[in-house]
Amino acid sequence: MPSTILSMEGVTLSFGTKRVLDGLTFSVSRGECFGFLGPSGAGKTTTIKLLTRQLVRDAGRIMLFGRPIENASDADYDRIGILSDTSALYDRMSIEENLRFYARLRGRGAGDIGRLLERMNLAHDRKTLVKNCSKGMRQRAALLAALIHSPELLFLDEPTSGLDPAARTEVHRMLAELRRAGTTIFLTTHDMTEATGVCDRVAILNDGAIVACDRPKSLTLKFARNRLVIETRTRGVVETTKDAAAAELVGDLLTAGECLSIHSDEPNLEEVFLELTGREF
Numbered sequence: 001m002p003s004t005i006l007s008m009e010g011v012t013l014s015f016g017t018k019r020v021l022d023g024l025t026f027s028v029s030r031g032e033c034f035g036f037l038g039p040s041g042a043g044k045t046t047t048i049k050l051l052t053r054q055l056v057r058d059a060g061r062i063m064l065f066g067r068p069i070e071n072a073s074d075a076d077y078d079r080i081g082i083l084s085d086t087s088a089l090y091d092r093m094s095i096e097e098n099l100r101f102y103a104r105l106r107g108r109g110a111g112d113i114g115r116l117l118e119r120m121n122l123a124h125d126r127k128t129l130v131k132n133c134s135k136g137m138r139q140r141a142a143l144l145a146a147l148i149h150s151p152e153l154l155f156l157d158e159p160t161s162g163l164d165p166a167a168r169t170e171v172h173r174m175l176a177e178l179r180r181a182g183t184t185i186f187l188t189t190h191d192m193t194e195a196t197g198v199c200d201r202v203a204i205l206n207d208g209a210i211v212a213c214d215r216p217k218s219l220t221l222k223f224a225r226n227r228l229v230i231e232t233r234t235r236g237v238v239e240t241t242k243d244a245a246a247a248e249l250v251g252d253l254l255t256a257g258e259c260l261s262i263h264s265d266e267p268n269l270e271e272v273f274l275e276l277t278g279r280e281f
């Protein structure tokens with residue numbers, strides 16, 4: 001099986017005269033959790049729509065499961081799950097009825113539904129009509145609907161947006177389980193801590209093109225500052241550079257038993273994002 005599950009090469013898309021994607025190029029490997037980050041309006045949802053054939057590109061190449069997306073079959077689409085803000089849960093059906101409906105639609109039995117509801121802490125609320133659910137319950141139920149057919153590839157558009165910390169943790173646990181089971185996850189989020197915690201790699205999208213793509217840790221190291229911050233016992237906080245000149249100072253502080261902590265003061269993903277895009281999340 002090829003290790004690349006999907007890729008885009010030089011993809012462009014305009015809405016009217018507005019170019020939204022401009023030469024988008026990246027690939028996602030089988031089994032990885034790939035974070036797709038960008039300021040509001042950068043084109044993240046549009047990219048998911050292209051990858052799931054809800055939109056058609058103007059130019060460039062999109063490959064899915066090893067073939068051009070134009071050649072993707074219905075069977076290929078059965079290998080995909082999508083969670084987006086437009087995910088349709090039926091308001092007048094209960095959570096469980098919705099899941100049974102989606103299982104039937106996907107040609108699956110209802111056998112797994114009980115386990116999934118337990119897994120997402122929804123077993124107690126299984127009979128609650130969706131219209132009476134909280135945002136968090138709805139979001140968790142929509143996630144279950146997206147993975148009711150055990151897809152190989154899951155597109156999650158802001159899966160934890162608006163969730164409280166407990167529900168967010170549930171979703172993160174579920175993502176970790178899916179990854180362990182080999183599911184490939186393409187995820188958009190505005191939460192940099194989430195991206196750092198759950199993604200193998202992240203791409204940062206700005207003005208329709210990718211400006212960085214790497215492991216979160218590698219990205220933060222790439223943008224590391226030339227600064228060491230040393231907390232000392234009696235001399236307060238001492239700052240120095242990361243070069244040979246600092247070696248003597250650090251050595252002296254260590255020898256004198258002055259050193260309480262040394263920080264390399266690397267930026268977090270949020271700061272890297274800000275530096276690359278010039279915009280807050």
Ligand SMILES: Nc1ncnc2c1ncn2[C@@H]1O[C@H](COP(=O)(O)OP(=O)(O)OP(=O)(O)O)[C@@H](O)[C@H]1O
Pocket residue numbers: 015020038039040041042043044045046047
């Ligand atoms: N159907 C459409 N017609 C015209 N413009 C559109 C359409 N869909 C999206 N856009 C525009 O394309 C740009 C990218 O939108 P998109 O929804 O992909 O952004 P996003 O990165 O997902 O943003 P957010 O983080 O706010 O969800 C925006 O300027 C949006 O207004």
